[in-house]
Amino acid sequence: MTQDSELDALVRMRIRGMRAALGWSLDDLAERCHLSPSTLSRLETGHRRIGLDQLTAIARALGTTLDRLVESADDADVVIRPHHDEVRGTTTWTLSREAGAHGLTVAKIRITRPVRRGTEELRVHPGRDWFTVLSGTVVLLLGERTIRVEAGQAAEFSTMVPHAFGCDGGPAEVIGIFDPDGRRTHLRPGE
Template identity: 40%
Template sequence: MTTALDQVGPRLRAARRARAWTLDDLSRLAGVSASTLSRLESGKRQASLELLLPLTRALGIRIDDLLPAETVDPRVHRAVERRDGMVIAPLTLAHSPVQAVKIVYPARAGAPSPRVHDGYEWLYVLSGRVRLALDGAEHLIDPGEAAEFDTRLPHSISATADGPSEVLSIFSADGERFHTRVGDL
């Protein structure tokens, strides 16, 4: 397993090369021998504060820049929401710039009233049939089909009376705020 200290040498080398400096260039500026610097970069010498301080000063970087950022758990652990017969499962982290959700729409005889808001939306039908009322026209979208639209156009999304539908939706930040926090989907 690679440790944070194992990454110091390669990151130091990358910082040096990003400036197009040779080992001799950096060793002269930092007052560290070229052979010590070479061993440090290759992992054959353990990094110490005494070695890293003059090197990072010469490079104009912080010691923290030589250490990897803390790894964040990429898995999404967000609560499923149930509202108006729909099941809304968030598929992205809350702070993501774009939001993706899986929505199960219940069967519905008619389209809900259209809404307008800032944003953009893309949807993909996993199962069932979806009714997309968009700017006065009704579009039926079957499994395996996708649609995308500007949410400033009057629109509503629902399953048909034939049964529930399952949809993956991706929203811009403005669209996500509207669809998952207020109003009908």
């Protein structure tokens, strides 16, 4: 099967699947995209080639975009691989591929390096950070304060306050939400 025919089959499956998920019959979708039910049936089953004008009308009727209907099904779109940073003592999984509302990014971080006041460079950047501890204990150096955040607890703070964080008593795992400045600082470009 060629790459074009694989994509063609994927698009047809997506159309049929979205139609079924909406609870629509062939007649329902055909009416909404101004095609005959028999034409739509032949498009879905592969007995007729899908024209760009038809695909655009079908996408609009299904409430999606043309891009979403024809996007690749590559495993890279599914599997999130970790990024290890030995120096910082972190392993990061960036969970949101595209920035969400207000440019926010969600990441899971495993922290293996302790943090000690006086030995850490406290960083400052615009914005706010938020994280919840999944396991272990995180020590957050925030200005002059040292804050322990235990499993099941969360922290949210202005990143204009000098800060650094690390683990205490063994590795810790967190889910963090970062604004664009926090992403650049904590997740590093290209992650």
